[in-house]
Amino acid sequence: MSDVSGQAAVVREVLPVVAARFADLVTRVPPDAPATRDWTVADTAAHVAAVATRYRRTFGGPARPPAAGVDAITVDTIAEMNNRTLREFTERDPAVLAAALRADTDAVLELTADADHARPVPWLGGSRVPLGGVLAHLLNELLVHGWDVARATRSPWPVPPREAAPFFDLFVVGMIRNDVGHLLDGPPPDDRRIAVAFRSGHTAPVTLVLHRGRVGVGDPGAPTDARVTFDPATLNLVLFGRVSRARAALTGRLRVTGRRPWRLPAFLRTVRLPTNAAPLPAG
Template identity: 55%
Template sequence: MVVHITADNWAETREYLRTRSARFTALAVQAAATRRRATADWSVTDTAAHVATLARTCSGLVDPGHAPGPFTGFDDLLERTVVDTVDEFNEVLLERLPDRAPRELARATRHDVDHILRVTEGADPTAPVSWLGGSRVPLAGVLAHLLNEFQVHGRDIANAARLPWRVPPREAAPFFEQFLVGVTDYGYGRLLDGHGPPPRGRVAVEFRSEHTTPVTMALTDGFATVERPGGEPDVRLSFDPTVLNLMLFGRVSKARAVLTGKVVIRGPRPWKLPGFLRIVRLPS
């Protein structure tokens, strides 16, 4: 396995999840009366409810004996969901959570995060967990994904309420290092289906930041793999993890990320990067 998961970065991810979730729930209650939308489709309370459903989902994934799924048919929904249908997945989860009382949402979210942290204490962070579209991720990646949801949607809510919200790059790093690299390394199943014709041949992109272990993601006739750096990649991408995450989820434009120097693109064939990102993508 190439994914870099250690006792130290696993402990960091758990602590980041604990503290960021507490900040998120406090922010969501504080901003609940805000009339501006947090996203194009969701109010502040809708956004808080969305994150609550993901906390409940992750609680079931890491402890299926306690909560095998939030509702009957959940496993089938998880299996058939791919990147391009995540919005439908989210809407189904929201329909199952009609309560929008801000303090109740905060209480439920804190309860589920506490449960996640309790049942995963002492667990193997590299253990595989079933994910969307028949993919698998390391246990650490499940927590890193949930952490990123608190970070990104906390920003959405804070912007709507005109309140401060800062995510340090080191705290944003687990999403790339443990989830993105993890799901590619462990097997992404049908998660990336629906992208259209892939680029021909091989495209190799080396990712480096001050907060993650260097890694190369390669796309060979549409099939994505991760490798340890070596040889000459087509693209060398240096990044600030906070900005890269926001860019991948459509919160920061690619042009802004590059112009601010938070994402730096080098290498002998940088024109290959758009084709790579058309396949290796996230819902935005």
């Protein structure tokens, strides 16, 4: 069982290490090699570097009004924002991107060193995420896109559960506890109440409840429809469309049980994450 209050400290500890590992990876492989179906290695490095730059600017200056259209973003339109950012963020030299990524990551950590990591801050789609969850999001960007580059170039890229777990605890659950805004707007909501318990040895136990299109945290001990027992790295890759649920189940790193496990797909149609920058087919 994980102490959620300690996850922010884990993020702060491992974030510069993973940033350095990602920087080393993208400077060792061909920049024009395809990393996903749409992005090269250089594009992927630019995307992650742009995220770090955005957070450095967020924490390093006076509060500014959100850019036009940011509050209307949903998980289904984040791809458009990412593609627009890549068109505007034109640097593609891996060495330059790697240096900028490491510098911006260090700056983000320095700027938030004395901050309250439980304090909600505005994020995309009108949502609000704990500050520690924003740092966990940057860490997850490095881990997931590092997985993309490593898989495409047959390079090693271990993702220990300890590094992957804060994304679920601090970002996903943290956002749901605060405000998801318009981020999950999309298909017509299912009127059924669907409760799903999430359990792993590296995250705090939590039950998420979906009812009429809104998701919240359920009361401990309340009845659930499905129980997801997971390895944090595997769950993150499943949620971002990198690994199928069937493949994850075959490895034993994601198991679904409960009274009504067939309700999980309906739950995940609403409680979903972006799956843009799809991975290359397995080869």
